[in-house]
Amino acid sequence: MTSPSLMAHKTGPTVQRRDVLRRAWYNFSRNRLSVVGLVIVLLVVLLAVIGPYIAPYPGHAKAFVDFRNSNQRPSVRHWFGTDYIGRDILSRILFALRSALLMGVLVLAIAVPVGVVSGVVAGYLRGSLAEMVIMRVTDIFLAIPAMVLALAIASVLAPNLRNAMLAVTVMWWPWYTRLVYGLASSLRNEYFVRAAELTGASAGHIMFREILPNCLAPIMTKITLDMAWVIMIGASLSFVGLGEQPPIPSLGNMVSDGAKYMPDQWWMTVFPAIAIMLIVLPFNLLGDGIRDLFAMGEER
Amino acid sequence: MSRSWSARMGKIALTSTAFVLILTLVSTGCTPAPPPKPVERMLRVTAANVPKIDPAIGSDGAAAMGQLNLYDTLVFPNPDGSVRQHLATKWDVSADGLVWEFTLRQGVKFHNGKELTAEDVAFSMDRLLKVGRGWAYLFKGRVNKSEAVSKYVVRFTLTKPFGPFLSTLVRLYVMSKDDVMAHLVKPGAYDDFGDYGTAWLQANDGGSGPYKVKEVKQGEYVLVEQFKDYWNGFKSNSPTSLKIIGTTEPVTVRTLMSRRELEISDSYQSIEALKALGEIPGATVALLPAATMNDLMLNTKKPPTDCLYFRKALAYAVDYATLVQQISPGTPAPIGLVSSAIAGHNPNVEQPTYDLAKAMEYLKKSKYYGKLDKYPVELAWVAEVPDREKIALLVQASCTQLGITINVVRVPWVSLVDKCARPDTTPHGNIVSMSPDYPEAGAHMYARWHSSGAGTWLQMDWLQDKEFDAAIEDALSTIDWGQRLEKYKPLQVRLMEIQPAITLMQGLTRMAYQSNYVVWPAAEAAKNKQPVTVLMGYSMYARDIEVYPEKMPK
Numbered sequence: 001m002t003s004p005s006l007m008a009h010k011t012g013p014t015v016q017r018r019d020v021l022r023r024a025w026y027n028f029s030r031n032r033l034s035v036v037g038l039v040i041v042l043l044v045v046l047l048a049v050i051g052p053y054i055a056p057y058p059g060h061a062k063a064f065v066d067f068r069n070s071n072q073r074p075s076v077r078h079w080f081g082t083d084y085i086g087r088d089i090l091s092r093i094l095f096a097l098r099s100a101l102l103m104g105v106l107v108l109a110i111a112v113p114v115g116v117v118s119g120v121v122a123g124y125l126r127g128s129l130a131e132m133v134i135m136r137v138t139d140i141f142l143a144i145p146a147m148v149l150a151l152a153i154a155s156v157l158a159p160n161l162r163n164a165m166l167a168v169t170v171m172w173w174p175w176y177t178r179l180v181y182g183l184a185s186s187l188r189n190e191y192f193v194r195a196a197e198l199t200g201a202s203a204g205h206i207m208f209r210e211i212l213p214n215c216l217a218p219i220m221t222k223i224t225l226d227m228a229w230v231i232m233i234g235a236s237l238s239f240v241g242l243g244e245q246p247p248i249p250s251l252g253n254m255v256s257d258g259a260k261y262m263p264d265q266w267w268m269t270v271f272p273a274i275a276i277m278l279i280v281l282p283f284n285l286l287g288d289g290i291r292d293l294f295a296m297g298e299e300r
Numbered sequence: 301m302s303r304s305w306s307a308r309m310g311k312i313a314l315t316s317t318a319f320v321l322i323l324t325l326v327s328t329g330c331t332p333a334p335p336p337k338p339v340e341r342m343l344r345v346t347a348a349n350v351p352k353i354d355p356a357i358g359s360d361g362a363a364a365m366g367q368l369n370l371y372d373t374l375v376f377p378n379p380d381g382s383v384r385q386h387l388a389t390k391w392d393v394s395a396d397g398l399v400w401e402f403t404l405r406q407g408v409k410f411h412n413g414k415e416l417t418a419e420d421v422a423f424s425m426d427r428l429l430k431v432g433r434g435w436a437y438l439f440k441g442r443v444n445k446s447e448a449v450s451k452y453v454v455r456f457t458l459t460k461p462f463g464p465f466l467s468t469l470v471r472l473y474v475m476s477k478d479d480v481m482a483h484l485v486k487p488g489a490y491d492d493f494g495d496y497g498t499a500w501l502q503a504n505d506g507g508s509g510p511y512k513v514k515e516v517k518q519g520e521y522v523l524v525e526q527f528k529d530y531w532n533g534f535k536s537n538s539p540t541s542l543k544i545i546g547t548t549e550p551v552t553v554r555t556l557m558s559r560r561e562l563e564i565s566d567s568y569q570s571i572e573a574l575k576a577l578g579e580i581p582g583a584t585v586a587l588l589p590a591a592t593m594n595d596l597m598l599n600t601k602k603p604p605t606d607c608l609y610f611r612k613a614l615a616y617a618v619d620y621a622t623l624v625q626q627i628s629p630g631t632p633a634p635i636g637l638v639s640s641a642i643a644g645h646n647p648n649v650e651q652p653t654y655d656l657a658k659a660m661e662y663l664k665k666s667k668y669y670g671k672l673d674k675y676p677v678e679l680a681w682v683a684e685v686p687d688r689e690k691i692a693l694l695v696q697a698s699c700t701q702l703g704i705t706i707n708v709v710r711v712p713w714v715s716l717v718d719k720c721a722r723p724d725t726t727p728h729g730n731i732v733s734m735s736p737d738y739p740e741a742g743a744h745m746y747a748r749w750h751s752s753g754a755g756t757w758l759q760m761d762w763l764q765d766k767e768f769d770a771a772i773e774d775a776l777s778t779i780d781w782g783q784r785l786e787k788y789k790p791l792q793v794r795l796m797e798i799q800p801a802i803t804l805m806q807g808l809t810r811m812a813y814q815s816n817y818v819v820w821p822a823a824e825a826a827k828n829k830q831p832v833t834v835l836m837g838y839s840m841y842a843r844d845i846e847v848y849p850e851k852m853p854k
Contacts, residue, residue, distance in 0.1 A: 062700070063693070063696045063697040063699075063700040063706075064697055065622075065690075065693055065694050065697045067622055067626030067627060067690075067694075068626065070626075071572065084572070084686075084690060085690050085693050085694075159709065241683070241710045245707060245708060245709065246689070246692075246693060246696070246708045247693060247696065247697075247708070257686075257689075260550075260570065260686045261570070261572050262551075263551075264572060264575075264576055265572060
């Protein structure tokens with residue numbers, strides 16, 4: 001294998017691997033914003049995991065009403081205030097972080113493998129019937145604006161998180177197919193692929209053991225950047241009522257509900273909106289860092 | 301001598317007069333004093349939309365508000381639900397209840413200057429029925445013939461006896477036949493009558509009401525001004541013009557209100573928005589009784605709400621006190637499924653209370669008990685009315701304690717209307733408010749549960765009970781007012797037994813108004829616990845309202 005990417009070094013001795021990792025961290029940490037992004041991402045993930053245990057009012061994320069305490073401003077008792085039916089906003093945000101991250105992880109966990117496999121197959125088998133079918137279907141999906149497609153799918157299905165994820169997944173895989181198809185199409189003419197073919201390697205081996213590892217750098221970068229986008233699209237669907245349904249909290253829904261009470265009860269909208277920003281922005285920063293990291297690796 | 305003296309005296313008098321005259325002219329700037337400028341007393345209100353002012357086209361709250369100020373009706377509603385003379389000075393009904401004759405007031409002028417006659421009244425009814433929209437549904441299938449017996453006597457012949465016919469006439473807005481006939485657009489959908497004047501009447505009126513159209517700006521507002529020759533006159537401070545602005549956007553309403561560019565707000569503001577409006581100096585939030593009922597309609601054709609015991613359990617799982625104290629403070633608690641603000645209401649019905657133990661008792665009798673997880677209840681609330689989400693979440697919180705899964709779903713109004721066309725697509729529970737067309741219990745019950753209305757948003761409970769249909773038809777065909785009201789009462793008891801719906805709250809209209817310079821009789825009466833006309837739109841009869849611009853804070 002003659003991979004030029006960092007991934008190709010994984011087979012080296014332990015010392016060499018440690019050296020590579022140290023160098024990678026050095027490259028990554030040169031971009032301070034990426035480090036900030038990484039720290040915030042880790043913090044958000046940590047909060048999503050332990051959120052239900054540290055939420056001051058965990059019951060407020062379930063079917064709960066307390067109209068006597070509705071519309072309370074931020075205070076010592078309710079740091080982020082309460083909403084229009086008396087639920088603690090901080091507690092609901094901590095619970096909503098889970099579904100937001102779950103959305104990003106699960107959508108990409110499905111969309112990336114589907115997109116990558118179909119892209120590699122279409123790219124390597126260029127000129128075949130398989131390529132034509134895969135790429136035309138991909139083109140059809142890409143021809144429809146992503147948000148419109150997601151809205152159409154989500155509105156036809158029952159509104160809940162699962163169907164919202166399904167809608168976003170359906171609109172997301174073609175981007176990976178298109179990306180990997182381009183990479184695989186060029187890599188199939190490289191010498192290391194030709195060499196593998198001459199040694200009698202199977203098509204599966206060439207696609208998934210020779211070509212795919214060399215596509216990982218851009219895929220990883222795109223995944224990190226897409227994480228933020230998927231969460232944003234999920235929040236958008238939830239904003240229009242096509243995501244999590246009450247009483248389960250979701251950030252988009254909280255922003256949407258709170259907007260009706262602006263500007264007097266600003267805390268209902270502002271804190272969930274900040275939470276969305278705190279997820280989306282660091283993933284973007286992290287994505288930039290990872291892109292730089294792989295770019296440096298390739299230059300090297 | 302005497303002549304020369306008198307001539308001298310004459311000269312002196314003339315000179316003196318001229319001097320005084322010159323002095324007066326100089327002191328007054330040499331110009332005569334201008335006539336006093338009429339004070340502009342404008343009444344500006346917001347509404348859910350720009351009113352459709354043609355009575356054969358519009359029939360919502362905004363339309364009613366516009367139409368009742370532009371047109372006159374034969375009778376006018378009283379706060380107690382009865383009607384009084386208006387265009388009609390007397391009326392008679394035949395013994396079989398089929399023929400109604402009305403004698404008209406003489407000398408009433410339309411805005412075009414012509415006198416209102418029986419021919420105009422008959423024409424207005426014919427046009428309404430032919431166009432078939434707006435308020436036509438109140439008369440369709442009931443009025444067989446309209447004719448002018450003489451210049452001032454009009455006769456309506458009904459297809460079958462209909463007791464509340466007189467009450468429904470508060471929605472027969474009389475228009476000038478000449479005006480309409482002069483503005484027909486041909487060809488149109490109505491044969492010889494072309495478009496029946498529908499295009500012209502979008503931005504003009506053919507009425508005799510206290511106000512006449514000055515300007516209609518589509519999508520923005522309707523501006524009407526006083527009709528100086530109105531037969532019933534005006535109060536000295538009645539608004540000189542009325543502007544109905546089609547917006548309910550909270551920030552816009554608040555801005556207009558605080559800049560004194562809005563006198564009365566719409567009734568669609570949330571509790572939070574109304575609180576902010578009430579904090580504007582000089583503004584007050586008026587609480588007007590309404591015949592509206594906020595119902596949780598239960599789909600009786602779909603499991604698990606097809607089970608009576610399940611519906612009963614839901615009825616006892618609603619926290620009525622929180623509804624009327626916290627969610628909608630000041631709203632009257634429900635007593636039965638018909639508003640206590642209208643005639644024929646029966647206060648002696650078994651009204652469920654918030655009692656989870658009793659709810660559980662009923663739930664255990666239900667055939668769905670033990671498998672509740674397989675029967676989640678879809679509870680829909682109208683997306684355009686944010687306060688209803690609070691109600692849905694309250695019901696959800698209570699039902700969760702009983703083990704009932706409630707899926708709260710926000711549905712845009714248009715989608716909900718589509719969904720309720722079939723029982724299988726109608727959600728299990730639907731939070732909707734409904735106002736009767738005339739202030740009688742029969743109006744509410746017929747619209748809500750008579751099978752003829754199945755498949756419309758008014759009947760998302762799909763009762764379709766033939767016994768009930770026959771009983772309400774019998775009550776409505778009773779001409780005698782008192783007897784008719786009595787016949788409504790057992791029907792309300794029956795409804796509470798079969799529980800096709802749960803009344804969450806009775807109606808209460810909340811509107812902010814500039815109480816420091818507007819005297820609004822409906823708000824004053826409500827404040828003093830006096831009866832108020834609950835018929836949709838009638839609290840905004842501008843002629844009764846007084847505006848004092850000089851008291852407006854600078």
